[in-house]
Amino acid sequence: MKVIHRGKTKTGKDLIIRYPQPKDLLSVWRYFNQLSAEKTFITFQGEKISKKTEADWLDKNIKNIRQKKCVFLFVFIDGKLSGISDITLKERVSKHIGSFGITLSPEARGQGVGKLLMKLVISESKKRLPGLKIIILGCFANNEVALNLYKSLGFTEYGRLPKALFRKNTYVDEVLMHQTIE
Numbered sequence: 001m002k003v004i005h006r007g008k009t010k011t012g013k014d015l016i017i018r019y020p021q022p023k024d025l026l027s028v029w030r031y032f033n034q035l036s037a038e039k040t041f042i043t044f045q046g047e048k049i050s051k052k053t054e055a056d057w058l059d060k061n062i063k064n065i066r067q068k069k070c071v072f073l074f075v076f077i078d079g080k081l082s083g084i085s086d087i088t089l090k091e092r093v094s095k096h097i098g099s100f101g102i103t104l105s106p107e108a109r110g111q112g113v114g115k116l117l118m119k120l121v122i123s124e125s126k127k128r129l130p131g132l133k134i135i136i137l138g139c140f141a142n143n144e145v146a147l148n149l150y151k152s153l154g155f156t157e158y159g160r161l162p163k164a165l166f167r168k169n170t171y172v173d174e175v176l177m178h179q180t181i182e
């Protein structure tokens with residue numbers, strides 16, 4: 001599928017951002033298991049993800065991209081899968097709402113790649129998901145980097161679910177943010 005961006009990282013490595021392909025299975029399986037083991041600010045906190053679960057996930061999302069139900073972009077740095085972001089439409093009466101998600105591998109963080117990826121996934125979604133009117137996201141209240149990123153791209157807080165998330169033996173609020181698409 002289509003390459004959306006080709007360039008260099010700030011440290012001069014090759015940077016490619018493109019839609020996922022079936023051949024990405026092993027990369028994406030490793031990628032999510034590494035993030036899960038890291039216990040970063042994501043839903044997986046050390047759980048192992050089976051290859052079958054990952055294959056089903058990739059297959060389903062590649063189909064959903066074709067059916068214009070979502071946009072997924074994968075980041076490759078020097079050929080290694082290093083980031084994933086998506087906007088996935090909800091269903092029925094909420095089908096004008098897209099849920100946003102983003103992760104980068106540890107070595108890809110803090111160099112502007114997240115911001116670039118987020119801008120690209122939003123612009124692709126505006127083109128490919130014609131019904132999209134609102135983008136929403138949820139964020140750990142103690143994830144300062146992500147909150148800064150989201151605010152810098154125009155997201156505003158519309159609510160907060162106290163103690164919605166349990167991570168590293170502590171309950172944390174979930175900050176709910178949105179952005180309206182003109």
Ligand SMILES: CC(C)(COP(=O)(O)OP(=O)(O)OC[C@H]1O[C@@H](n2cnc3c(N)ncnc32)[C@H](O)[C@@H]1OP(=O)(O)O)[C@@H](O)C(=O)NCCC(=O)NCCS
Pocket residue numbers: 040041042102103104105108109110111112113114115116138139140143144145146148149152
């Ligand atoms: C959150 C994440 C996607 C951000 O991507 P990133 O590439 O690290 O961030 P960038 O370098 O593009 O920086 C984007 C913005 O984040 C903020 N930011 C970056 N590093 C920061 C830091 N150390 N402290 C505070 N804010 C920071 C800044 O607002 C920055 O914008 P600016 O450089 O224009 O000021 C990435 O760090 C990540 O995947 N983290 C782990 C998983 C995660 O938290 N996912 C989000 C779940 S809600």
